[in-house]
Amino acid sequence: MVAALTALCMALPANAQSQADLITPVEDELTFVFIPKVIHPWYDVVREGGQFAVDELAKSGIKVEMIWDQPPTADVADQNRRIETNIGRQPDGLAVACLDQATNTQLLREAKEAGVNVYTFNSFCDEEFPFVGQRDSYGDGYDLGKYLAEHLGGKGKIGILAGSLTATDHVERIQGFKEALKEYPEMEIVFEQPDNDILEEAVALTENALQAHPDIAGFFGSNASNPIGAARAVKxxxxxxxxxxxxxxxxxxxxxxxxxxxxxxxxxQRQWDIGYWAVKYMVAMNQNHTYPMDHNTGSRLITQDDCGE
Structure with missing residues (x-):
């Protein structure tokens, strides 16, 4: 036995590889492309978080160019064209907020096959790709459904502004919202229409709902635009x-x-965090560091109690 152990030790290299040797230093400027679902103020905050990370990295000698390639409207074909074009540009990182799970997933697979580092953010796409954002969109919808039902005493007619019908986060929020309302048989959904993440459409749809249902008691908005649109119309x-x-x-x-x-x-949601960590994680991918497949940034409830005097 001693002889066997001695032989094994002699066969090993004199110096085992250090784990630090697994890391690839970043010497050239990195280019990261972000493709959101649409041009929207919500993504401006994501970009602010990303820029903070870019500035932070510059202090440590890592230069990053962050490019935002934003569709003017929530159009699946337009977003997919932008993804295809950027695959051809071979950036060091490609971050996509999925607008259409099926077609986006196929293109992101093509990006990986082409050697592009892929991250997804904001709107979940597939377990195959790392994601940073709020994963529990269903839970957000459910929580808001419960809050609205309790606020209204479990009674009343309700309208839903459905956002984009292909966006997983919008769809899951509506599913959660409807599930919460099932517990209140005296609540009825009388209106449900997509606003396509366009504020003006949300205003017009809410106005139509108010006219068609003068006794409507409440509205649920599935994205960042439509609560504002509903509020403008109601006010x-x-x-x-x-x-x-x-x-x-x-x-x-x-x-x-x-x-x-x-x-x-x-x-x-905490979209500033989403942008910050997306940049950090794409740098980690280029350095051969580990990175999370699912960073759930979560969400928080805001009511009038949170407003200052």
Whole structure:
């Protein structure tokens, strides 16, 4: 036995590889392309977080160019063209907020096969790709459904502004919201329409719903635009405090509507964190560091209690 151990030790290299040798130093400037679902103020905050990470990395000698290639509208074909074009440009990192799970997933596989480091953010695409953002969109919808139902005493007609019908986060929020309302048999969904993440459409749809259902008691907005659109329409109709609104995210105008009582509650994601960590993780990919497949940045409830005097 001693002889066998001695022979094994002699066969090993004199110096085992250090784990530090597994890391690839970044010497050239890195290029990261972000492709969101649409041009939107929500993504401006993601970009701010990303820029903070870029500036932080520059202090340590790592240069990153962050490019945002943003579709003007939430159009699946347009977003996919941008993904295809950027695969051909071979960036050091490609971050995509999936607008259409099926077609986006296929293109992201092509990007990986082409040697592009892929990250997904904001809207989940597939377990195959690392993701940073709020994973529990269903839970956000459910929480807002429960909050609205309890606020209304478990009774009333409800409208839903459905955002983009192919975006997984919008779809899952609506599913969660509807599941919560199943517990309240005296609540009825009388209106449900997609606004395609366009604020003006959300305003017009809410106006139509108010006219068609004068006794409507509340609205649910599945994205960052439509709670604002609903609030503008409700306020213009003189129904602030009479018609309740719940929805997503904390854009400044939405928070103002919470504080003046037009919006009842919001669930806000942490999009600054999303941008910050997306940049950090794509650098890690280029350095051959480990990185998480699922970084859930979560969300928080905002009500009038959170407003200062």
């Amino acid at each position: 213009n109709a003189g129904k602030t405090g009479e018609v309740a609104i719940v929805g997503m995210d904390d854009l400044p105008e939405a928070v103002d509507f919470v504080c003046d009582g037009t919006i009842t509650a919001l669930k806000a």
